[in-house]
Amino acid sequence: MSGQKLKQLVKEYWNKEACGTQASTSKKFSKEYFEEIEEHRYKLEPEIFSFAQFTRFRGKSVLEVGVGAGSDFIQWVRAGSIAYGIDLTEEAIEHVKKRLELFDLKAQEIKVADAENIPYPDDTFDLVYSWGVIHHSPNTEKALEEIIRVTKNGGRIKLMIYNRRSIYAFYKYIRYGLLKGKPFRSFEQIFYYHQESPGTKAYTIKEFKKILQRYPVEIIQISAKATNYDLKWNIPKIVRFFPYILSFLLGYEKVGWFMIIELKKIA
Ligand SMILES: C[S@@+](CC[C@H](N)C(=O)[O-])C[C@H]1O[C@@H](n2cnc3c(N)ncnc32)[C@H](O)[C@@H]1O
Numbered sequence: 001m002s003g004q005k006l007k008q009l010v011k012e013y014w015n016k017e018a019c020g021t022q023a024s025t026s027k028k029f030s031k032e033y034f035e036e037i038e039e040h041r042y043k044l045e046p047e048i049f050s051f052a053q054f055t056r057f058r059g060k061s062v063l064e065v066g067v068g069a070g071s072d073f074i075q076w077v078r079a080g081s082i083a084y085g086i087d088l089t090e091e092a093i094e095h096v097k098k099r100l101e102l103f104d105l106k107a108q109e110i111k112v113a114d115a116e117n118i119p120y121p122d123d124t125f126d127l128v129y130s131w132g133v134i135h136h137s138p139n140t141e142k143a144l145e146e147i148i149r150v151t152k153n154g155g156r157i158k159l160m161i162y163n164r165r166s167i168y169a170f171y172k173y174i175r176y177g178l179l180k181g182k183p184f185r186s187f188e189q190i191f192y193y194h195q196e197s198p199g200t201k202a203y204t205i206k207e208f209k210k211i212l213q214r215y216p217v218e219i220i221q222i223s224a225k226a227t228n229y230d231l232k233w234n235i236p237k238i239v240r241f242f243p244y245i246l247s248f249l250l251g252y253e254k255v256g257w258f259m260i261i262e263l264k265k266i267a
Helices: 003-016 031-044 047-052 071-078 090-102 140-150 167-176 187-194 205-212 242-250
Strands: 061-065 082-087 109-112 125-131 151-162 217-223 258-265
Touching: 003 090, 031 047, 031 071, 031 090, 047 071, 047 125, 047 151, 047 258, 061 071, 061 140, 071 082, 071 090, 071 125, 082 090, 090 109, 125 140, 140 151, 167 187, 167 242, 205 217, 205 258
Parallel strands: 061 082, 061 125, 082 109, 125 151
Antiparallel strands: 151 258, 217 258
């Protein structure tokens, strides 16, 4: 399938329902709706706060790539950043605009745009942040290249992408490989067809470090601690200890579903 066709499918997928909004049962675009989304998000993904460090970017220009329903984006705004946001879908941008309006917050700019073709000049932002996005874009490397391009020299880049060597990936393999009678199904195929939008990818830390070697960046951190997705499987109670044992044996610090990457752009 061509990259353009796949991107259209990705867009259709996220346009049906903005990311994370299924967590709410309240009326769409009400205050309660957004509050439930926010509460659920940080319960499920608490690592975001220590990684993003929203308040350290007060007064700095921040671009968030792939804002989704905007939970992180409003943290940038609340923290006093000069916040810009883009997403491939109208649904996400509408969510963020409504959310800002409802909570009386002001962002610099929020618009529909493609991570593979970011509509800002070179060396514009102090920070480019993107949580769980570029692995959904057909040309992930092009998105990475664009993110680096629009970051100022000396500026920071904070990314989360999926880690293929994770406990969660193993869970997916059991579910969509072993239990479907397809033990030889590759992890690539499983993510392509069974992880959110079509064509999703997951990388190993080693693979991603190799990709990064091609770009003018210094790695500040790259890690993958076990997350709630790795540890809290939806399985019978009696075997719920299993992922904990597995992560203990394989190394809690590197088997997490979220590969967290912080980079500094160098000249
Ligand atoms: C898993 S959601 C993550 C959203 C948000 N960062 C969060 O953590 O809730 C993926 C988001 O990436 C967006 N996306 C996918 N491909 C994109 C692209 N090429 N350019 C911009 N946004 C993209 C989708 O529209 C969707 O909102």
